[in-house]
Amino acid sequence: MSESQPNVLLLGPPGAGKGTQSVNVAEEYDVPHITTGDALRANKDMETEYGTPREFMEAGELVPDPVVNEIVAEALSGGEGYVLDGYPRNTEQAEYLADITALDVVCLLAVSESEIIKRLTGRRVCKECGANYHVEFNPPKEEGVCDECGGELIQRKDDTEDTVKERIRVYHESTEPMVEYYREAGVxxxxxxxxxxxxxxxxLRETIDAAI
Known part of the structure; x- marks a missing residue:
């Protein structure tokens, strides 16, 4: 385990492996793994001038940027170092983040569209116990049947090819300007x-080590 505790931001399209690599970073550098979803759930009753996250979540609405910003700021105040995954989602959030903390490095997991489609459309989940598989990378012993409980393996609605392509389109539209923002910032x-x-x-580890 490294003795340094860096401030790391991971960017990348859906299916890039940000969650997997964030866990690696958190373990290697002994820093918290901070995601927007976890931060919102942990602070859902936190009062802001716009209301609490719970009010928006229970109404099925997107939590507005100012509320997300305050929640993330609270999550980052806990100590030294972190790996951020899923925030910021736009340049406005990136500018807010720059005001409250200094990033050591922003790592973009660059993955081709064909690879993303292969990874996400091949995912299968057990209807009964929720165990995860992949038709190519982690297949069950018997096709369509869960190794753990014998339940039926299904493809989630958001893992169909049309849905995956739409998720990639949305990513490019909303996140690419932020990639350029950090590229211009030199990090x-x-x-x-x-x-x-x-x-x-x-x-990734080599890149972080070089940055700190």
Missing amino acids: LEEIDGDGTPEEVWAE
């Missing part, structure tokens, strides 16, 4: 995300 490093999780982690 963006691109990681080849098409490799195996082990290959991606080796390059």
Whole structure:
């Protein structure tokens, strides 16, 4: 485990492996893994001038940027170092983040569209116990049947090819300007995300070590 506790932001399209690599970063550098969803759930009753996150979540509405910003600021105030995953989502949030903390490095997990589609459309989940599989990378012993409980394996609605392509389109539309923001700030490093999780982690760790 590294003795340094860096401030790391991971960016990348859906299916890039941000969650997997964030866990690696958190364990290697002994820093908290902060996601927007976790931060909102942990502080859902936090009062802001716009209301509490719970009010928006229970109404099925998107939590507005100012509320998300305050929640993330609270999550970042807990100590030294962090790995951020899923925030910021736009340049306005990126500018707010720059006002409250200094990033050591922003790592973009660059993955080709064909690889993303292969990864996400191949995912299967057990209807009964929720165990996860992949038709190519982590297949069950018997096709369509969960190894754990014998339940039926299904493809989630948001893992169909049309839905995945739409998620990629939305990512490019909303997140690409932020990628340019960090590139212009001189803190963006691109990681080849098409490799195996082990290959991606080796390059990511090397990149973070070089930045700190």
